[in-house]
Amino acid sequence: LRLLPSRRTVVFGTAAPVPTKLSLPILFVFSSPRSGSSLLQLCLQANPMLYAGQELYLLMFDTMAERAAMPEMRYVDEGLVKTVMELLSVSAAEARARIKRFGPDCPTWRVYQALQRMCGSRILVDKTPANASHVNFMHRAHETFAAASYIHLIRHPYACISSGLQMFRDFLDISHTTWGMVEQSWVDTNRACDDFMAAYREAAGTTSSMRLRYEDFLRDPATCTRAICEDLLGIRWEELSLIHI
Numbered sequence: 001l002r003l004l005p006s007r008r009t010v011v012f013g014t015a016a017p018v019p020t021k022l023s024l025p026i027l028f029v030f031s032s033p034r035s036g037s038s039l040l041q042l043c044l045q046a047n048p049m050l051y052a053g054q055e056l057y058l059l060m061f062d063t064m065a066e067r068a069a070m071p072e073m074r075y076v077d078e079g080l081v082k083t084v085m086e087l088l089s090v091s092a093a094e095a096r097a098r099i100k101r102f103g104p105d106c107p108t109w110r111v112y113q114a115l116q117r118m119c120g121s122r123i124l125v126d127k128t129p130a131n132a133s134h135v136n137f138m139h140r141a142h143e144t145f146a147a148a149s150y151i152h153l154i155r156h157p158y159a160c161i162s163s164g165l166q167m168f169r170d171f172l173d174i175s176h177t178t179w180g181m182v183e184q185s186w187v188d189t190n191r192a193c194d195d196f197m198a199a200y201r202e203a204a205g206t207t208s209s210m211r212l213r214y215e216d217f218l219r220d221p222a223t224c225t226r227a228i229c230e231d232l233l234g235i236r237w238e239e240l241s242l243i244h245i
């Protein structure tokens with residue numbers, strides 16, 4: 001699912017600035033769709049020091065009203081609901097009521113702030129693929145969080161495009177999707193990721209970002225997840241954070 005970025009204030013640079021950067025750590029996984037972020041999420045979620053839940057669809061919006069106004073949200077809104085359900089151990093109805101209390105004028109950074117508080121001592125992980133569909137979304141992450149870490153997860157284009165084409169045609173019933181359309185999406189997304197990561201490393205001069213090839217992760221998940229935990233996030237790596245692939 002590719003949400004259209006042209007309608008949102010974050011793309012135009014008119015979103016309201018965050019008054020003060022949020023101080024709690026957060027991990028963003030930036031990738032094109034069908035790059036394996038869900039499998040990486042499952043491995044990270046098993047680590048008790050991380051909360052790697054469902055796709056949030058928050059970063060690309062200024063307010064909850066702007067988020068709700070996107071017609072595509074009816075397909076992907078369950079991720080935020082499931083996240084609140086898991087973090088608060090409540091029913092779906094209670095989670096929706098809790099989200100509704102934010103109100104339409106609530107800036108999305110306040111929702112992130114609330115989710116981080118719900119996580120307690122765990123680090124929140126946001127792996128929403130649409131976050132990487134425009135470079136301004138990723139810059140918004142850097143503007144919002146003082147202690148953010150970033151992974152650019154990249155998968156071989158053939159596997160991504162083939163899987164994406166199947167998803168659009170068979171599961172989303174968008175029959176007019178072509179190979180060329182999905183290929184261009186892969187190129188645009190990974191180029192945006194490269195541009196952001198290069199700008200971030202030059203500006204920050206830190207080691208809180210990394211590039212991870214999905215194929216390397218499949219071959220050696222232990223080494224890759226250890227690098228994420230110990231080298232990127234500075235937390236303890238646990239063997240239990242692995243799943244059988």
